[in-house]
Amino acid sequence: MRGFRTVGSAQRFLASFSRISPHFRPPRHRMTATARRxxxxxxxxxxxxxxxxxxxx
Numbered sequence: 051m052r053g054f055r056t057v058g059s060a061q062r063f064l065a066s067f068s069r070i071s072p073h074f075r076p077p078r079h080r081m082t083a084t085a086r087r088x089x090x091x092x093x094x095x096x097x098x099x100x101x102x103x104x105x106x107x
Contacts, residue, residue, distance in 0.1 A: 073097065 054060035
């Protein structure tokens with residue numbers, strides 16, 4: 051529980067993290083390094099767009 055003050059806050063973080071983390075972890079064993087870097091850059095661009103819109107609302 052490093053960094054979390056309560057068990058509830060750790061559980062809230064893990065609940066949201068488990069939904070978000072697959073977005074940033076493409077199936078590496080099926081991709082070349084170049085394809086993986088390109089995919090990761092694309093996924094971070096999508097994440098930036100989603101979070102910018104969420105902050106604006």
